[in-house]
Amino acid sequence: MQKGLHDDEEGQGRLAPEASVAMATLVRRLHRFSPGADLTPLNHAFQQLRSLDRDEPVWRHKSEDHPVLVLESGFAYSFTLYPDGRRHIGDMFGPGALCGFGSAAVAEEGLNLAFKSGSRVTVFDAARLADALHEKPELELLFKQDGDARARRTAQRNRGLISLPAAEKLALVLLDLREELSLATDPGEWLPLPLTLRELGDLTGLTDVHVSRTLKKLQTDGMLERRGKRFRMGDTAALESALDYRHFYYG
Incomplete structure (x- = not known):
């Protein structure tokens, strides 16, 4: 993440007590596909909850590994920049949204994210999240459906x-x-x-x-x-x- 994101809770290496609260909107969103599904394995991929005090771009590149970002509150969008300086906004993200995650995110060269001021972002460790999804196929299915x-x-x-x-x-x-x-x-x-x-x-x-x-x-x-x-x-x-x-x- 870029400078300007401030940590609310350092959750790396342990389960932060705020993890369930931080993921509340993601849980509500995924429960649209399977009400009552067990999403507790996501707790172990939780890193931290971050807040933004201004509009903030997050630059992402296909050749790099990135944490998985979930918008807890606020608003964000994905965009690409063309060589002539024009910008195209490809998608928009509301509370609970997985931002720039999955096949759609890696298929587009130079996909970037912009979070609006006042947003709060849950950060997942990508490797631990992948392990959680692999170990629980029904959870992986919810991510796929979303x-x-x-x-x-x-x-x-x-x-x-x-x-x-x-x-x-x-x-x-x-x-x-x-x-x-x-x-x-x-x-x-x-x-x-x-x-x-x-x-x-x-x-x-x-x-x-x-x-x-x-x-x-x-x-x-x-x-x-x-x-x-x-x-x-x-x-x-x-x-x-x-x-x-x-x-x-x-x-």
Whole structure:
């Protein structure tokens, strides 16, 4: 992890008493696939819980070994930088999410992560986590199901970002954001909008100005309400039907 991450608990070499608390959102997320599944073996892979006091990038490379990061609270996204300086945001992570873990993470050269200020991150030792998953296949299956659901949702979003008009693109991203923030917590009817206009542009391929105009259009059309940095979707069922939107985490 990069400078700027501060240790809340030094858990290396022993089981920290805060381990179960630190992994609470991951447990709730994985229990969506198998309620009541025993996740206690994860305790032995726990290293520490870290907090971020500012937006912080974490640079990752395929040739290096990295600890496994789980977002306990806050928000993060993965991104790639192109030679011409452009940035593309490929995916987003809410509470309980495994960040940059699995086949999708290693398949893309130069995959990096950016954690938003105020986030808390659980750090797993990668080798001990691999051992825990190997020794308990049912736990490994839960990780696979989570990864498969994320990959299918990303593919659904990417198809829309290629083919849909700007308003539908942004609506699709907001639906994904709404789901991601709700998988391990109950944020209520009004949700935080953790991405800036630029970040939304890097995700959708739109300019900052176009994102701003499109958000206003969604509000005018009754598809979106905004209060500062919080938002609420309009008729979500109708919007999901119009976009043929599927929830891969809910079956």
